[in-house]
Amino acid sequence: MTTQNAWVWIEHHQGEVANSSWEAIGAARTLASQVSACIFGQGVKELAQQAIQYGADRVFLADDATLADFRVEAQASLLSQLAQEHGPDIILFGATTRGRELAPTVAVDLETGSIADVTALEEKDGKLIATRPIYAGKLLSKCLIAERRPQILSLRARAFARLEPDAGRSGEIVQVAPALAEDQIKNKVTGLEAAEGQVSLADAGIIVSGGRGVNSPEGFEPVLELAQVLGAALGASRAAVDAGWIPYMHQVGQTGKTVSPDLYIACGISGAIQHQAGMRNSQVIVAINKDPEAPIFKLAHYGVVGDLFQVVPALTAALKEKLA
């Protein structure tokens, strides 16, 4: 191991830690001999024990009202200040919206490199090499931060394995104070309209997506029913989003989300190159499409040529029966 000291920034929301943060601890454990977790929030003391169970040796814990809502300025200033004091070799983040905002902010404070959305890590000649998709996965890039420290990386959700929590592990908890006072933080959070009961695309093990073939907003109903039976996230192609049938937050592709679930079911999606770019790394791909010549079948592992309005409800019914 070339890294002695790895830190992981822990993302949490309403008392729950993002899976990608536990995965980052899992990745840190494979790289470093000492792993520290940074948990900044309000009412988050209980999360410190969880972080230790998931593999942290030490937790920097800040519990303060100024950290109640996620605000990049407050999180970054504290993390940068601690990093300047302790000099970690590497700081890992989950490549979520928050992680991808915080990582480059801290990198500016520390005048160091930040590699976004890493999907694989390897050590070669004593150097840490990170693989990340570019052009939404049409190509891959191997990157490194050769000189500067700490190395900052955000890790794509589901690309790294988290450890099984071990209640027998022990670790040190270090209480730290916030770096900024309330009047030094420009952003004030005034509300959150929660996304209702939907599985997020980034974390989803299964995604069921609809495309041009669904034909209308109502056409998404059978697609959604299949998603619900599987506990899957609902995705969409750009064609369906541009037609106004489904909100943009569901879009998969080069101008939407890039995903890599275990199972991706494409319903009525032809598979334009910009959609393929967003989902080609899925472990198993199923295509359901009327057109046997649709490019999606070149990418798929299983294909059904047929009308999605017949095939999808039949699949929903079959899975209901078999999974019951």
Added chain:
Amino acid sequence: MHIVVCTKHVPDSAAKMSVDDAGNVSWGDAPLVINPWDEYAVEEALLLKDEHDGQVTVVAVGPEDAREALKHAVAMGCDAAIRIWDESFAGSDTLATSYILAQTINKLDDVDLVLMGRATIDSDTAQVGPALARRLGYAPLTYTIKIVALDPGAKTISVERLLEQGRQSVTSSLPAVVGTVKDINEPRYPSFRGIRKAAKLKMPVWDAAEIEADASKVGAAGSGVAWPTIYAPPARKGEAEIIASDDVNKAAATLADKLIAAKVI
């Protein structure tokens, strides 16, 4: 009100990308276009310009090719365009690029707002916006899906941001860096008049001396990250197993069994 939009030129999203043995990336005969995400930033700038009687300057860091993105933004309605380039900027990562943009914006007068797309579709790091806000000391408002209120006199701004957890409402101060996501607006097409204006517009090029850049903070020397290897992902092996669908229920049952056997559900 002075609004700056940061943009970049990228290969069209429909481009087939390839890499040769020397590691040179090619997009075939696909056109270079304005980064699609940035069109939302330009549109939002133009809407705010009309509302607040403002002025919009579009900037891009890049060699001659970057003119395509700037021309498109001017054709949409931006007032002025500046290309920022110096041979010493080649190889800049997001740390160095954010420095170059910050130096540029600090040279401009009375900037109230910087707008940019949430990411570029080529390198897709989404890092320059947050890094730029930090360098400038501006309020960081990334992933904005709606500008709810903006008061240039009082120097306040309220936005809604699209996060995994939902829509977050934030009030903050100007100047700010606002990163836009799709759905914030519907970008206009360039008008015929706009295209003619863009064709005739003189586009100054600001170099390292013009933006007073410290040579140790730009290009490869000013970067933390290097990317020595770019390669095409291995092609997927094998062909799709097509499940006969004469009987839809049978096909569905067969597919369900295969997915269960593959242990993905």
